[in-house]
Amino acid sequence: MxxxxxxxxxxxxxxxxxxxxxxxxxxxxxxxxxxxxxxxxxxxxxxxxxxxxxxxxxxxxxxxxxxxxxxxxxxxxxxxxxxxxxxxxxxxxxxxxxxxxxxxxxxxxxxxxxxxxxxxxAPAGEAPESALELGPLVVDLAFRRVLLDGVEVALTRKEYAVLAQLARHPGRVITQQQLLKDIWGPTHIENSHYLRIVVGHLRQKLADDPTQPRFIVTEAGVGYRLLDPSSFS
Missing domain, CATH: 3.40.50.2300 (Response regulator)
Structure with missing residues (x-):
């Protein structure tokens, strides 16, 4: 202190x-x-x-x-x-x-x-990172902004929430049920079509081809993951 x-x-x-x-x-x-x-x-x-x-x-x-x-x-x-x-x-x-x-x-x-x-x-050491950089994609968790090639991408609240959840755990698979529970609430864990629609819109806005993803990878039948930052180095 x-x-x-x-x-x-x-x-x-x-x-x-x-x-x-x-x-x-x-x-x-x-x-x-x-x-x-x-x-x-x-x-x-x-x-x-x-x-x-x-x-x-x-x-x-x-x-x-x-x-x-x-x-x-x-x-x-x-x-x-x-x-x-x-x-x-x-x-x-x-x-x-x-x-x-x-x-x-x-x-x-x-x-x-x-x-x-x-x-x-209060823990000693450096403050946690408030922004994650994935090559051309920046997810700013502090200011709730997303930049692609330096240009801000307009996202809905649900689109941002899904991307931010993935960004907090880069390289790790987040299950559909976990995303639905955290973002839509526990009563919606079976409504996977909500998530598919939001992820589809996200990919369109990020110019992310699901067959050759730059950012969001689908793990069939399980969930989604954001590519680890090390893959862009």
Missing amino acids: SQSSTILVIDDEPQIRKFLRISLVSQGYTVLEAATGAEGLSQAALRRPDVVVLDLGLPDMDGQQVLRELREWSGVPVLVLSVRASEAQKVQALDGGANDYVTKPFGIQEFLARIRALLRQ
Whole structure:
């Protein structure tokens, strides 16, 4: 832990952000602020904070969604700070990747102690890669963008979700059932035609011939895999 650690506060209430900023700066921390989920994700990607303090009630997206998207590419410790006090909300946030949960109103000394605890737990070493390069294809997990030959490819949410899931495990086969469960939900694991349609659209947009794939390989009867980056070296 270092007193020069950077804390990102994602909260839409200016008075809460001001209170936390004054308290954290007085302890020697650098403080970043964001009033929306989208701004918070952008700050997390660009500035690589040591801890994220996340409110669940944001104006543009639910904090649980922010947590899910952050966890797609970052292991940064997250302290949820919310008025939502139900056990179900806490369990959902902790299961979704939060490291700690504090209910508003809160005591500042307890809050600072929890920040110190998260900083002690933070893994040492380099931050995980937020973008995967496959030759001409770049999947930017932090900004949810896909580039082909330097040009952004417009994908639907489902198309991006399938590609991102494959990109997080390059060279490994992801089963149809796993993709359907993760992206469409557990009630759709038998709806393989949904997945075939999305993969077909993906291949069209990536100019990927299924008979001679550059990126997405079909493992008949099993699922799909994204070619390993080493195959492009």
